[in-house]
Structure formats: structure tokens, C-alpha cells
Amino acid sequence: MELQPNIQTKEKPYVIGLDMGGTNSVFGIVDQRGNILSQTVISTKAYPDVNEYVRAGVNALKPLIEEAGGIDNIKGMGIGAPNGNYYTGNIEYAANLLWEGIVPIGKLFEQALGIPCRVTNDANAAALGELTYGVARGMKTFIMITLGTGVGSGVVVDGKVVYGCDGFAGELGHFIVDRSPEARQCNCSRKGCLETYCSATGVARTARLMLEKSDAPSPLRDLDPDQITSFDVFKAAEAGDQIAKDIFNYTGAVLGHACANFALFCAPEAFVFFGGLTKAGHWIMDPIAKAYEEEILGIYRGKAKLLVSTLKGSEAAVLGAAALGWGD
Amino acid sequence: MELQPNIQTKEKPYVIGLDMGGTNSVFGIVDQRGNILSQTVISTKAYPDVNEYVRAGVNALKPLIEEAGGIDNIKGMGIGAPNGNYYTGNIEYAANLLWEGIVPIGKLFEQALGIPCRVTNDANAAALGELTYGVARGMKTFIMITLGTGVGSGVVVDGKVVYGCDGFAGELGHFIVDRSPEARQCNCSRKGCLETYCSATGVARTARLMLEKSDAPSPLRDLDPDQITSFDVFKAAEAGDQIAKDIFNYTGAVLGHACANFALFCAPEAFVFFGGLTKAGHWIMDPIAKAYEEEILGIYRGKAKLLVSTLKGSEAAVLGAAALGWGD
Numbered sequence: 001m002e003l004q005p006n007i008q009t010k011e012k013p014y015v016i017g018l019d020m021g022g023t024n025s026v027f028g029i030v031d032q033r034g035n036i037l038s039q040t041v042i043s044t045k046a047y048p049d050v051n052e053y054v055r056a057g058v059n060a061l062k063p064l065i066e067e068a069g070g071i072d073n074i075k076g077m078g079i080g081a082p083n084g085n086y087y088t089g090n091i092e093y094a095a096n097l098l099w100e101g102i103v104p105i106g107k108l109f110e111q112a113l114g115i116p117c118r119v120t121n122d123a124n125a126a127a128l129g130e131l132t133y134g135v136a137r138g139m140k141t142f143i144m145i146t147l148g149t150g151v152g153s154g155v156v157v158d159g160k161v162v163y164g165c166d167g168f169a170g171e172l173g174h175f176i177v178d179r180s181p182e183a184r185q186c187n188c189s190r191k192g193c194l195e196t197y198c199s200a201t202g203v204a205r206t207a208r209l210m211l212e213k214s215d216a217p218s219p220l221r222d223l224d225p226d227q228i229t230s231f232d233v234f235k236a237a238e239a240g241d242q243i244a245k246d247i248f249n250y251t252g253a254v255l256g257h258a259c260a261n262f263a264l265f266c267a268p269e270a271f272v273f274f275g276g277l278t279k280a281g282h283w284i285m286d287p288i289a290k291a292y293e294e295e296i297l298g299i300y301r302g303k304a305k306l307l308v309s310t311l312k313g314s315e316a317a318v319l320g321a322a323a324l325g326w327g328d
Numbered sequence: 329m330e331l332q333p334n335i336q337t338k339e340k341p342y343v344i345g346l347d348m349g350g351t352n353s354v355f356g357i358v359d360q361r362g363n364i365l366s367q368t369v370i371s372t373k374a375y376p377d378v379n380e381y382v383r384a385g386v387n388a389l390k391p392l393i394e395e396a397g398g399i400d401n402i403k404g405m406g407i408g409a410p411n412g413n414y415y416t417g418n419i420e421y422a423a424n425l426l427w428e429g430i431v432p433i434g435k436l437f438e439q440a441l442g443i444p445c446r447v448t449n450d451a452n453a454a455a456l457g458e459l460t461y462g463v464a465r466g467m468k469t470f471i472m473i474t475l476g477t478g479v480g481s482g483v484v485v486d487g488k489v490v491y492g493c494d495g496f497a498g499e500l501g502h503f504i505v506d507r508s509p510e511a512r513q514c515n516c517s518r519k520g521c522l523e524t525y526c527s528a529t530g531v532a533r534t535a536r537l538m539l540e541k542s543d544a545p546s547p548l549r550d551l552d553p554d555q556i557t558s559f560d561v562f563k564a565a566e567a568g569d570q571i572a573k574d575i576f577n578y579t580g581a582v583l584g585h586a587c588a589n590f591a592l593f594c595a596p597e598a599f600v601f602f603g604g605l606t607k608a609g610h611w612i613m614d615p616i617a618k619a620y621e622e623e624i625l626g627i628y629r630g631k632a633k634l635l636v637s638t639l640k641g642s643e644a645a646v647l648g649a650a651a652l653g654w655g656d
Contacts, residue, residue, distance in 0.1 A: 141493050155593055157485050164595025165469050166631055171592045174625045179585070180508070188625060257507070264499045265483055265593050267492025297502045297516060303494055 012075035014068050016061065016113075017322025019122070020044060020081040020105075022096035025053075027061055028315075029068050030322035034133030036315055038064045050099045054108045061113075076116040077109055078324025080125030080317060085167035089119045118324045122146070122317060124161050124170060126309075127154025129320030130272050134311045142268045143259070145172065147275035150187075151195040151202075157266050160328075173199070177258050197254040200276055203230045206247050218243040234280040248280060252287025259288070260295035263304055274309035274316060340403035342396050344389065344441075345650025347450070348372060348409040348433075350424035353381075355389055356643075357396050358650035362461030364643055366392045378427045382436045389441075404444040405437055406652025408453030408645060413495035417447045446652045450474070450645060452489050452498060454637075455482025457648030458600050462639045470596045471587070473500065475603035478515075479523040479530075485594050488656075501527070505586050525582040528604055531558045534575050546571040562608040576608055580615025587616070588623035591632055602637040602644060 014037065019026045021044060028039040040060045047053035065071055082094040089106025091097065110117040120128075127144035130136035136144075140159050146152040151173030155162040162169045173195040174188055183192030184205065196202050207228045211220060219236045220228060220243060236244035259271050277284055289306050296304075311319055342365065347354045349372060356367040368388045375381035393399055410422040417434025419425065438445040448456075455472035458464035464472075468487050474480040479501030483490040490497045501523040502516055511520030512533065524530050535556045539548060547564045548556060548571060564572035587599050605612055617634050624632075639647055 141490075141497075157490050158488070160486070162469075162485050162594050165597040166595050166628070168627050169469075169593065169595035171625060171627070175589055175592055176585070176623070190623065190625070257504070261503055261589075262593075264503055265497060265590075266490050267494050267497035269493040295504065295518065297499060297518070299496050299499070300494070 012073055014074050015322045015325030016074060016077040017318040017320070017325060018057070018077065018079045019125075019317035019321050020079060022082065025057065026318050027057060027064070028318035028322060029064050029074070030319060034319055036318060038067055039318065040064055045098055048098045050103050050105065050108065054105075054112055057109070058112045071114060074115055076118065076325040076327055077113060078125065078321040079105060079109070079117065079119045080122045080321035080324070081105060081119060082121065084119040084121045086118065086120045086124070086161070086163045087167040089117065091119070116327065118327070120161070120163075120324060121152070121168075122320070123152025124154040124163070125320035125324060126152070126274055126316060127156050127161055127272075127320070128323040129311060129316055130309060131156055131159070132323035132326070133319050134272070134309055135307045136270060136272055139269045141266050142270040142272055143172070143262055143266070144272045144274065145255075145259075147198055147273060147277040149200055151199050155266065172258070172262060175258055175261075177254055194254070194258050198251055198277065200230055203233060203247065203251055203277065204228045206250055207233055210243050210247055210250070214243060216243055220244060230277045230280055234283060237280070237283045245283065248283040249287045251277070252284050253291040256288040256291025257295050260292050260297070263296060263300050267300060268304050270305040270307050272307045272309055274311075278308045340401055342402050343650045343653030344402055344405040345646040345648070345653060346385070346405065346407045346409075347453075347645035347649050348407060350410065353385065354646050355385060355392070356646035356650060357392050357402070358647060362647055364646060366395055367646065368392055373426055376426045378431050378433065378436065382433075382440055385437070386440045399442060402443055404446065404653040404655055405441060406453065406649040407433060407437070407445065407447045408450045408649035408652070409433060409447060410449065412447040412449045414446065414448045414452070414489070414491045415495040417445065419447070444655065446655065448489070448491075448652060449480070450648070451480025452482040452491070453648035453652060454480070454602055454644060455484050455489055455600075455648070456651035457639060457644055458637060459484055459487070460651035460654070461647050462600070462637055463635045464598060464600055467597050469594050470598040470600055471500070471590055471594070472600045472602065473583075473587075475526055475601060475605040477528055479527050483594065500586070500590060503586055503589075505582055522582070522586050526579055526605065528558060531561060531575065531579055531605065532556045534578055535561055538571050538575055538578070542571060544571060548572060558605045558608055562611060565608070565611045573611065576611040577615045579605070580612050581619040584616040584619025585623050588620050588625070591624060591628050595628060596632050598633040598635050600635045600637055602639075606636045
């Protein structure tokens with residue numbers, strides 16, 4: 001026994017994080033403190049065959065792994081991918097990827113690299129990123145809300161992401177907030193989902209409706225109504241435009257009320273918001289807080305913090321995926 | 329070391345469960361298979377001083393503990409109490425108990441009996457009861473919904489009740505299902521809570537509204553509108569009354585839609601319903617299932633079972649509290 005070097009107990013210092021989008025895939029090598037040592041990008045959509053994709057990814061990673069001292073220094077790999085299933089390691093029926101049906105992405109990278117490889121969707125990865133490297137460090141229970149093209153979420157209970165019976169728990173973007181006949185149509189084929197109000201396209205939709213309803217002058221009228229972004233609305237609000245402020249007030253109210261309902265589940269320590277809409281700062285965060293405080297059930301009042309992610313937008317997704325690489 | 333008998337590793341075969349209500353407190357001694365060996369009842373409201381209450385409870389328990397072979401045969405005690413906090417073992421500001429403020433009920437019984445004593449609220453205890461002894465045995469993730477005077481809930485994730493940051497998670501009875509001006513007033517001072525539709529009083533309220541809105545004959549018209557129970561509505565439905573069926577259809581739709589939203593959190597294997605309303609059988613369960621299937625997000629369709637508790641109503645609460653006595 002004494003002759004055998006104790007290599008098993010030596011802490012491996014790095015993990016690989018893969019943030020897979022429909023267009024690009026970003027790989028990063030990350031240490032325990034959340035420093036990204038090195039990063040590389042390949043095109044996701046250039047590889048209609050997933051085996052080719054994995055080969056290209058591993059080739060792109062090789063010099064980075066060398067630089068990190070070889071694969072023995074890498075504890076594992078985490079992948080944040082559309083419809084990524086934590087339990088199976090598969091991507092299942094992702095609409096915005098070229099690969100159809102069920103793709104065993106975790107297994108493919110595991111075989112190619114010889115290290116454990118875990119998979120989840122991007123919003124769950126984001127929650128893990130906050131828990132491991134971000135504003136939720138040390139928290140037991142919080143809800144991550146990602147505000148992008150869609151609205152994603154990751155629910156953390158007792159320090160672990162909730163994956164549910166099927167690996168797909170935490171789809172709060174499809175929480176139905178409106179059952180009236182005027183409820184907005186969602187891509188999921190249902191109506192009134194949170195996502196139709198609080199995603200980038202939801203905000204643009206609100207902007208169009210508010211501009212139509214009013215005659216007040218607004219710099220937003222100079223823009224193509226179909227192209228209005230939450231950044232445009234932010235600039236207008238900063239310039240004092242009332243319609244822009246109304247757009248954020250409305251969006252924040254919908255989100256704050258939804259969060260007050262979410263709190264009933266797990267009495268979270270915090271909600272962590274991430275994504276484009278949060279760049280509007282107090283214009284969006286104040287209405288969220290106001291609506292939340294207005295509606296939160298008495299016993300929970302004042303308990304949950306409403307936080308904005310402090311991870312850099314360009315790094316957050318890779319850090320989230322990387323966090324998964326450390327394992328339990 | 330060899331001289332010391334190995335008593336610590338001997339499995340203690342029983343626990344004590346205490347189901348504390350505003351009126352009565354039921355104590356039971358329970359084994360690992362959910363058999364209630366013996367049971368005793370004291371009045372809760374007869375003891376304005378909680379120390380007197382604990383003394384009376386322990387006195388009532390003494391012969392039962394003797395019968396079970398003494399306190400060394402009891403692993404622990406679980407208490408299901410209004411506003412019971414799992415983390416602190418306290419009852420905190422329970423409106424329907426005589427004791428005001430914060431009451432260290434767990435500590436008091438622990439000191440009096442010399443065994444570990446855990447506390448939670450009745451709905452969380454009910455969830456534990458199903459997990460340990462009922463239809464949710466072996467499940468990792470499910471949502472318990474108790475339909476009584478109010479609507480309570482317990483959320484189980486990874487085989488554990490979710491208590492949240494404060495010990496009070498899982499208040500789905502106060503999930504806001506209606507934000508319209510017509511939303512019903514709730515006792516919590518807010519409007520539109522699930523409880524105002526699906527509790528016993530909620531069903532009675534629906535009955536009154538439906539009877540007012542229609543001219544159709546109904547056996548429910550013979551009753552005092554303020555006293556209509558879900559059992560009355562059940563009897564009328566069984567007799568073929570359309571208004572009674574409409575009441576259950578409406579109530580089930582509200583509950584089924586709410587559950588479709590709840591599923592987004594934790595992708596549960598099941599919803600377990602308990603309480604008076606479930607006695608209406610298919611009259612209420614079919615509309616719940618229809619509304620749930622109608623509205624559940626595609627990826628979750630067909631995954632969660634909608635179950636009714638099979639624990640006897642009179643035993644369920646004690647079994648739920650007892651389940652807590654086994655510890656983690």
C-alpha cells in the first residue's frame with residue numbers, strides 16, 4: 001500500500017464548461033474560484049453530424065487541456081445545452097439544434113475525453129453558476145430567472161438544482177400568468193406564459209402595444225416596432241420617456257407578481273435575475289420589487305432578496321456549465 | 329469497549345405522532361409499517377398555558393408508552409401543528425391556537441419525554457405521511473395538496489419535504505389564481521388565492537354563486553346557502569343534479585390549472601390529494617385531470633399521476649406527524 005502514490009485523493013484543479021447554443025459552442029477551462037483559464041469557440045450548426053461536432057470540440061479543446069497540464073488535471077466536464085437532461089446526459093428533441101431526436105452528448109464527450117461529463121439545460125447551468133461562483137454562493141434555496149430570447153429558470157433547493165422526475169424541472173418561463181382571452185400566444189402552443197411578457201420579444205411586444213395605445217411622443221416611435229429591444233427601451237427611459245418607463249413598470253409587475261407566486265413553493269432566500277432585461281437596472285428592478293412586495297404572502301415578506309447576477313454576461317454561461325463539471 | 333452493550337444500534341420500533349388542531353390534539357404510537365398501536369386525545373383549547381398542555385399530553389401518553397415497552401422503544405416524536413416550523417421546532421403565531429407568539433413546542437416535549445422531537449405544519453406532515461406510509465411510498469418528488477377548511481400543501485423533492493429558508497415553504501393554498509377585479513377575498517388579506525376556490529368554504533361559495541346565477545332546479549336550493557358542504561354537492565351530483573356537476577367542474581378546473589403551473593417547478597411524479605373534497609370521487613377528480621391535461625406543458629404531459637390519498641382520514645394526520653418522528 002505504501003508504495004502506491006496517493007494520486008486518487010489529489011484534488012483535480014480544473015473543469016471544462018461547454019455552453020452550447022444553436023449557433024456557437026463555447027468551451028472554457030475553469031478553476032475552483034471561477035477563473036476562466038482559456039476559452040475556445042466552434043460553430044454548432046456547422047456539424048449536422050453530432051459525432052463530427054464532438055470531434056471538432058475535442059480538437060479545439062486539446063491545446064487548452066495541454067496548457068492546463070493534461071487531462072489528469074481536469075475533474076470533469078459540464079454541458080449546458082438546449083433540452084439537456086441531467087439524468088440521462090442526453091439532449092432531447094432540441095428545436096434549435098440540427099441534431100434530431102435524442103442525442104447522447106454526455107456519453108460522446110465522456111468517451112472522447114475519458115472524464116465524467118454532466119449535462120443540463122442552460123438555465124439550470126446558470127443557477128449552478130450562481131451557486132458555485134456568483135451571488136448565490138452559500139445559499140441553500142434560491143430561484144434563478146434568465147431573461148433572454150425566452151425566459152428560463154433553475155430552482156435550487158437545499159443546495160441542489162431541482163431536476164424532477166424527468167430531468168426537466170424548472171420551466172418557470174412557461175408559468176401561465178394570464179388566462180384571459182387577451183393572453184399572449186406562446187411558442188409552446190399555449191397562451192399567457194410568463195415568457196410572452198418578460199422575454200426580449202415579450203418586452204418588444206409590450207412596447208408595440210403601448211405605442212399603439214397612446215399618442216404621447218416617444219423616441220421609441222422612431223424605431224421599427226418589430227425591432228425594439230429592451231436596450232432601446234432602457235435608453236428611452238433614461239432620456240425621460242414615460243412610455244418606456246411604463247413598459248418596464250408593466251413588465252416588472254408581471255414578473256414580480258409571478259415571483260410572489262413562485263416563493264410559495266420553496267420560500268427562497270433569493271431570486272437571481274440574469275440576462276438582457278436586467279441591464280435596464282432600476283427601471284426594471286424597482287417595478288419587480290414593488291410588485292413582489294405588494295403581493296408576497298405575509299409570512300414571506302422581506303425574506304427573499306431580489307438580486308441581479310454579477311457574473312459577466314460573456315462568461316456566465318461557460319461558468320454555469322463548468323460548475324456542473326465538479327459533480328455533487 | 330466490549331463490555332458496553334450495543335444498545336445504540338438496536339432499532340427502536342416506534343414513534344409518537346401528535347396531530348395538533350385548534351380544538352383537539354391526537355397522540356398516537358406508530359410502528360414502521362404505519363400501524364397505530366394506540367391513540368389518545370386531549371383538548372388543545374383547555375390549556376391556555378402551553379406548559380400545562382405539555383404536562384397533560386405527557387400524562388395521557390404515559391400508559392401508551394408503557395404499553396409499547398417504555399420510552400426506550402420510542403425513536404422520536406413528530407408534531408404536526410398550525411404554523412409549526414421544522415427548523416426551530418416552534419409554533420409561530422398560530423391564529424387558531426390560544427398560545428400567542430412563538431411557542432417552543434418541540435423543546436418542551438423533548439424535555440418532558442427525553443426523545444428527539446420534530447415539528448412541522450399539518451400539510452407538510454401529511455406529505456411525509458404519504459411518503460412514509462401512503463401512496464407516495466418510494467417516490468422522490470411529489471406535491472401533496474390538502475383540501476380542507478383551507479388548502480394546504482407539502483412539496484417533496486428528492487425524498488425530502490421542502491422547508492425553504494424559513495421553515496414555512498409550500499403554501500400553495502395561497503397561490504394566486506385570479507387577478508381579475510372579481511377575484512375572491514382570502515383570509516390572508518389578499519385576493520384570488522387557490523384556497524378561496526378549492527377549500528370547503530370555497531366550494532360552498534361557488535355553490536352559492538352558481539345557484540344565484542341559474543334558475544334550474546337543484547336539491548341544493550333546499551339547503552341554507554351558507555351551510556352547503558362539498559358532501560352536499562356530491563350527493564346532488566350523484567342524484568344527477570347539473571348545478572352540482574358544474575360546481576365540481578369549476579372547482580376541478582381551477583385546481584387542475586393550478587397544478588399544471590405547479591408542475592413547472594419540480595416536474596413531480598405525482599400530485600396527492602387529501603381531504604373532504606376528494607370524497608366526491610370522479611366528480612372532482614375527472615375535472616382536475618381534464619384541466620391538468622389541457623394545460624400541462626408538452627414536455628411534462630402524461631408524466632405526473634393524480635392520486636387520492638388512501639390513508640384513512642382519521643389516521644392520516646397522526647401518521648403524518650409520526651412519520652416526522654423517524655428523523656432523516
